[in-house]
Amino acid sequence: MTTIRCDIVSAEAEIFRGEATLVVVTGEVGELGIAPRHAPLITRLKPGKVVVTQANGEKLDFAISGGILEVQPQVVTILADTAIRADEIDEEKVRKAKEEAERVLAGRGEAMDVAEAQKKMAEVAAQLQALERLRKNLKH
Structure with a gap:
C-alpha cells in the first residue's frame, strides 16, 4: 500500500506528522480528498475538519480554523491558523x-x-x- 506523508502545523506547534493513505480537508469549494500520487496543489482551507486515514486504517480527526493546503509529490502540508486533535x-x-x-x-x-x-x-x-x-x- 502506498502512503503520503502528512504534516499538520499551526502557528503554535506541529500537530501531526505521519504517513497517510488519504487526507480529507474542507477547501473553499468543498471537501478535498488527497491520496498518494495526487497532483501538486495549493489552496485555501475553510474552518472545518481534517481526517487523516493512516496505513493501518485508523482515522484521526482534527478541527482547523482555516489555513493553507499544499500538496507535493511526497508530502501533504496543512498550515492551519489553529488546529486541534478531536480528542483534545x-x-x-x-x-x-x-x-x-x-x-x-x-x-x-x-x-x-x-x-x-x-x-x-x-x-x-x-x-x-x-x-x-x-x-x-x-x-x-
Whole structure:
C-alpha cells in the first residue's frame, strides 16, 4: 500500500506528522480528498475538519480554523491558523463559544462583530463535528 506523508502545523506547534493513505480537508469549494500520487496543489482551507486515514486504517480527526493546503509529490502540508486533535477538544468551552457567537448573531451581544461571530461559529461547528466523529468511532 502506498502512503503520503502528512504534516499538520499551526502557528503554535506541529500537530501531526505521519504517513497517510488519504487526507480529507474542507477547501473553499468543498471537501478535498488527497491520496498518494495526487497532483501538486495549493489552496485555501475553510474552518472545518481534517481526517487523516493512516496505513493501518485508523482515522484521526482534527478541527482547523482555516489555513493553507499544499500538496507535493511526497508530502501533504496543512498550515492551519489553529488546529486541534478531536480528542483534545474541550466540549464545554466550545459550547460556550458557540452560545456567545449565537448571541452576537442574534443582535444581543457586543463582544464581537458579526463577521467575527460567523467565523467563530464555523470554528466551533468544526470542533463539534470532530467530537461527534470521535464518539462515533469509539462506539464501533
